Amino acid sequence: MSTRTIFQMVLWCLMIFGIFSPAHALTQDELVAKLEAAGYSQVRDIKSTAEGISVKATKDGKDISLVVDSSGQVKERK
Known part of the structure; x- marks a missing residue:
């Protein structure tokens, strides 16, 4: 198996088991x-x-006005 295939399989397994997941929306x-x-x-x-x-x-x-992006980063608006 190629290195790329192994990497893709490992990443897929991590995502399936919830260890690594893309940014999720906050409730x-x-x-x-x-x-x-x-x-x-006073949010x-x-x-x-x-x-x-x-x-x-x-x-x-x-x-203060804030923006929270999809990755959860909080930024103050000027």
Whole structure:
């Protein structure tokens, strides 16, 4: 068997058993928990956009607009 075939089989097995999976969408509860763990509070106005999930939240007493992309990365909008 070629190296490529072996690699594809290993990757397929990892995906089947859930050890490795492509980015999965966060549920709303998971999203809120992730943001609260990062120091945000009053998470609100959660909307799906072309960029990802648009969210408004509060951090250090300031209202902030956020975008959470499909890989779960949180970015503050300016």
